[in-house]
Amino acid sequence: MTMDKSFNAGAAEARISAEWESAGAFAAGANASRTESFTVMIPPPNVTGSLHIGHAFNNTLQDILVRWHRMRGFDTLWQPGQDHAGIATQMVVERQMAERQEPNRRAIGRDAFVEKIWAWKQESGGTIMNQLKRLGASCDWSRNAFTMSGAPAAPAGEEGNFHDAVIRVFVDLYNKGIIYRGKRLVNWDPHFETAISDLEVENREVPGHMWHFKYPLAGGETYEYVERDEDGNVTLRETRDYISIATTRPETMLGDGAVAVHPDDARYAPIVGKLCEIPVGPKEHRRQIPIITDEYPDPDFGSGAVKITGAHDFNDYGVATRNGIPLYSLMDTAGAMRADGLSYAESAAVATRAAGGEDVGDVSAVNLVPEELRGLDRFEARKRVVEAITAEELAVTDAEGAPFVENKKIMQPFGDRSNVVIEPMLTDQWFVDTKRIVQPAIDAVRDGRTQILPEQHKKVYFHWLENIEPWTISRQLWWGHQIPVWYDGDGNQYCASTEAEAQAQAPGRTLTRDPDVLDTWFSSGLWPIGTLGWPEDTEELQKYFPTDVLVTGFDIIFFWVARMMMMQLEIVKEVPFHTVYVHGLVRDEKGAKMSKSKGNVIDPLTLIDEYGADALRMTLTSMAAMGRDPKLGPRHVEGFRNFVTKIWNASRFAEMNQVRGGGTRRTPRHTVNRWIIGETARIRMATDDALSTYRFNDAANGLYAFVWGKVCDWYVEFSKPLFDGEFAEETRETMGWVLDQCYLMLHPIMPFVTEELWSLTGNRSGLLALGNWPEYGAELIDADADREINWVISLIEEIRSARAQMGVPAGARLDLIVTQADRPSRDALTANAPLIGRLARVNPPQDGAAGKGMISVAAQGASFALPIGDVIDAEAETSRLQKSLTKAEKDADGLRKRLDNPKFVQNAEPEVIEETRGKLTALDDDTARLRTALAQLEAMR
Template sequence: MKAIELEKSYNPKDFEDRIYAEWVQTGCFKPASDKDSPVHECYLNKSKKSSVSKYTVVIPPPNVTGVLHMGHGLNNTLQDIVVRYHRMKGDDTLWIPGTDHAGIATQNVVEKQLKKEGKTRNDLGREKFLERTWKVKEDHHNTIVKQQRKLGNSVDWNRERFTMDEGLSKAVRNVFVTLYERGLIYKGHYLVNWCPRCGTALADDEVEHTDTDGFMYHIYYEFEDGSGKIEIATTRPETLLGDTAVAVNPEDERYKSVVGKKLKLPLTGRVISLIADSYVDKEFGTGMVKITPAHDPNDWEVGKRNNLEVINILNPDGTLNNNCPEKYRGLKCPEARKLIIEDLKELGLYKGEEKIKHSVGHCYRCSTVVEPYLSDQWFVKMKPLADKALAAWKNEEFVFYPRKWENTFTHWMENIRDWCISRQLWWGHRIPVWYCECGETIVSREDPVKCPKCGADASHLKQDPDVLDTWFSSWLWPFSTLGWPEKTSDLEHFYPTTAIVTAYDIIFFWVSRMIMAGLEFTGKSPFHDIYIHGLVRDKQGRKMSKSLGNGIDPLEIIDLYGADALKFTLSYMCAQGQDVLVDKDSFKMGSRFCNKVWNASRYILGNLEDRTLIPVADSDLNELDKWIYTCLDNAVKNARAAFESYRYNDGASAIYEYFWNDFCDWYVEATKLSFKNGDDHEKDRAVSVLLNVLEESLRLLHPYIPFVTEEIYSKLPLAQIVENRKKAGGQKILPCEEYTGLLVTAPYPEEKSSRINKEITERFETLKELIRTLRGLRVECGIDPASKLHIAVKISKGSSAEVIKEKTDMVCLLAGISKVDFVESNPEKSIGAVGKGFEAFLLVDESVNKEQLRQKFTRDIEYETENVRRSTNKLNGKFAEHAPAEVVQEERNRMEEAQRRIEKLNSYLKNL
């Protein structure tokens, strides 16, 4: 047959887009149970004989206004790898794509656009504003889809969902009304987290707390009767305008005599009481605390216990309102703080300030400082839902990978607070509540046409202006995407889903809530496997962000190296439970591996010239072939175990070591003997085995590097490989006759214990050790790689090293040896090294310049002696006393390694 040409250089731009389009066009990403799936006939045949497992994953929906960053790249890559594996494994596999409407973020994008035009949303009105927001959504959505296709996501695009599409909107309304009917949703006047910039309430877990430099301000409050003054300390002096008490601990002996007295509240003309409450820590500061119920969660609780007045001093935009003295009204908090301190100084009521570092809450979307704010909001009672989730966890209805995240999950669940679900936005799911002029509140799954109480028509009804928290739709994602609340075939077949793959920073936001929603509305956990991966950080361990300028665009990496290089690098570096530290150069590793796969395949396909592919039965395999099949099966075993336990880096390491080391560096190189010395039948046999191993290896590699393996696979003479396998009684490509010809739907290799030969493995490991030893001696002695060396080998009888006598030609080929002598004693004028069952000697004859070698060893000994001297001085000096223990140990290791090398070099000199 003719040689099959691959391009000389690996260039993913030549084929990645073309291959992805073919995958989508042929329906390869559809579950096998779909009638128009290319492997549907296989699914039917298999399901007749036994049940077919399913594997379902819903993608964590990216915000529709965003662009995919490297964190998305990691998350999408990990899902794609495991989805491709289960598809090839023969499971009925479905990966559902979609996007999230991202209420706050999307509205911010549109409002920024309007601000540049000198407008606000109020200038447009709600309807026009929403029309514009939908257009922005469409533009960004198209960008995200293009990026996901570039990454190679093998999602079923026919099932793509959006959190505000018709079906999901129906699910959201249904859930709100159902929870309301069950008494789990209520409205109340409560203190909430408020973002002045976004103009909306936030849930507790949407507030990011960061340590911030600030001040503790010390202020005096005078007693109304003129009997003196007290000292309080606060980080926010402006909030004193809303104080309604000062509290002390009831057990604090210092202040028992003043409890109940009145205090003049500075700058306000108001009088407040000095009360006793156990909340106050008498050991902290002066033991006196100002109480501002409307602007501090702890003070809110103190106020409720003591029936204190609640005075809100803020407008929704974060400025001071009309409850404050006129001179402060309309000022932002930092401006008001500065003016209030000046006024307190004039009154002699300001003692001073001290620098501190304290935790300050910021909006998770815009990083504005969050203010506690009193307002009417809708809440979900979370404890009943959390109790069900904890019970399901104890029953192992879902499992975390790694298990350490269970502690995070259970701690949050056991200490959960009610969830504020209303947002003061226009973009989002409108709260399905209407208020009639007669005072009736209507909560309905459908828009009401009249008031059930007074009979007034819809013109007398006003819908609640707020929308629901974005996460209120996202927590339904695993079942709403499958058609719930309708009883769809997808819901019946694919729910519960199998796994969720996400980063640890949204365990609270999303994972925990999905579990609660799934149990509450379907009676089942929405998934069994919860794989929590780390975050992508820069090489210094910093989170990637625009402000630091350390972000990496996945598309830039794909443009440089290809999607496979990105995918393989991220998976190889993704150790379970750890963050991934990368820079742009990190992805060269994945690119080199893809190049290795390409070049090895190109060499094998190029050797088909004038060769005839023949059936190769197990009895036709030589020892070298049996060894590589043992390596292949071990790699299959390790890769499958890694997939099943979500240990991506273990799987990547297993296939990397197998393909680069065992297959390319040893097997392919060793088979050159067959092409060099064998007759035509041996050459045909060798190339046939090579192709068989390559075909199976490509299937092994595919989930990690899908594009390059698919491109190479398409060049294989697959029909002939399949036919020859049938004749030889070997494995078919698929368990049925239907086959798409595409690697994406080919079966994942299975471990065949019958092919694993421990004795052969031991023999070849010894052979490899000898060759590595000889290569090391060549480097150690500085001998030209092109020089053919003369060696002697002494072998222990009955050991695995006996293989060396049988494979002398392989030793010569792979170690660059011209002659091998087998000896019983150590030869003179030689340099030796010991291995398992053998001693190898480099003979110093006319092929080696003895004097040049002596000079090199002498120079190396002098160099290493200086290293020992330097390390000894450091370890005996102040360095050992002051340096960290691990640094001292590293220095000690360096010294010991130098001493070992000196000993070895001296032995070489002696042998010379």
């Protein structure tokens, strides 16, 4: 079959993907020839998701490892699957129902709504899996898993036992007392009316206000307020009857339980332990709260005094729990001010007793929202509170007597899907007592059973685990694994795998199931064992667990990686994976984080459509330096599409010269052929070394340099005269073998074009995806051939560089004067003179001395002169080079001054500093080269 002029990625990729799948090339155990297994668990994308550049990067790296191990004969499994994505999926289906003007979920009920989600999943939930196939991901698609498989309402085709695993773990941990129900502060999304994880909270800088208010001291008491400078000198002394606080959320003042100051803050020492009055609410029931000390307030920030609203702020929650301050909830689940509970007068009376030190017990019915504010949206209530305090002249005023309000940027938490402001809320939730299961996960990384790469990410892992808080695992949604707990009429709990088992625990009682579902991180925490059939002791579990490598992003080290470690170690007493490779974040080509608001998001599918999957994969891999964020732009991918074209053209050249692959490798006689075989052995060893140590970029860049430079440029050129004469057949054999090795070694990174070339360039019996990885090594390196040909290449490059630097016309043929050469150099020169003459555009070498009008070039053990005086305008070239040198020196001086500026080094992004240093190094190299060239021109005169 004659090769086309170019590789049509768009046409070939779909066809090749179908061939792989129909051949079962990616099935677990395919191509296995050794007993060792190699298992990778895909970080399950959301079922609602579509492929973004982060997915493309993550899955390309996984695929490289998987294909490499499969070709090496490991019993390989790359387990694919999706997460059911509670909030995201519920949002998608509710939005679809609204667009179709269907009744909402509450109108149709839970069971009907869950049926709609399953129907949506079967119709549209496979999008990202199909997109991963376009990328070339070699997962065992027949084993595609889903974190809701086997759930009671799952339709046909969604069989599995993942649901059984999740429920069993919940029941087990509940019975051990590790899972419990309690009231704690959580991130609350008022739109979805559910608790959410920190990962689903997006902190954004937005315009805001800081209001300053006076909290009058009880009974009109006064004190001497004194401020001092750093030397202890008094800068302000006045009598005050209030303590001032600053807040960005005045509506939460209604739930204040105390005002806190730092214990070392001398300004407030006279009033610590006294009561102050919250300046809002009906005057006849105005509440008083204590002034306490705590390490949390910063004396140097604002007034140094902070109000403590423990039920609506995470920092305040810590202060309140440490100091026994009651927690008063102000809002309902939709973010409106509460309209339930006791009247304001009754609530204020309870809070007053609590402020006096009385134990008032459960305060959940206490509603400290005045009647006129009940039911209002929280932001409308804020406006009313500010107006009321200002009207009472209890706002701190500026020099002109106006209320002191700072307009400033504030960090505000938003739900990443709802786009509404998140409210810290005190709610009843289910928790995992993580302190009881955390230590084995810490120990496993400390003792090396699991290694985290790069090492820097261990700090994140340990910091989170060593300061771990209870894990909120319940969500107020309908889509997910429903909590397996039932309640009787007295509120007693019955935890069981099924309702029948729960009923058996409570004979004769009517039971109601907890409506909440489990956080998706709980179920995905079981991903390694749940996808392999646990709790059944399956053959897959025995063979593929523990898994080998988890490839993931840094942003979910503590949300997912650490939780998998805790869960597997608690449940099956084994680490889930031996290595965690943490890759960077793909940024735009300027180093900025990609975001829709910036308009710099890159769609990987668009890049695949334009340049092909191989070019995108090679680009991402070449940038995957450990511990660094890749900076990606379309021009980078275009460059690697040229690489695809380069190897395609080299293969066409081979075909035109009757070269075929699939043959055996014999030891050739010609030096060039012995040299390229040795170079192939070098890159094979370097590639294995790079991949075994997760230096993906070194593997990609090494192969790029070898294939483009050594094979497609030098060897192709060197081989041309060899196709006529006594070395023709061995050259065809050698070139066929070398190209085969290129396809094999590039295949894990560039699977499509290499599979296509494999099928077109030889009589093959099978797919390249199931080919055998080469195992030869240093024994193929011929030291003499290596030395000779690399010397020839070095000389040709030196001559080409000198010609380009001096402006020698491309067509001009120069004499090559040998001014000095040792024996190895002279032998190499003699043996390869025609080759050097053709590629360097020089005449046959002749001995002589350097003279006027000549420039010098050198190779190891030899020096040469090139007469160029008659083919260039020396004065014009001198002028051109001098202008280039002046500009390079000026640019380098500017960059050097920038790097010497402490403010630049302190404030600039690390990527910018690194880029600036790189530019300076390049300019310094340019100036050195230009000075050398000018010196050469001067010496010619």
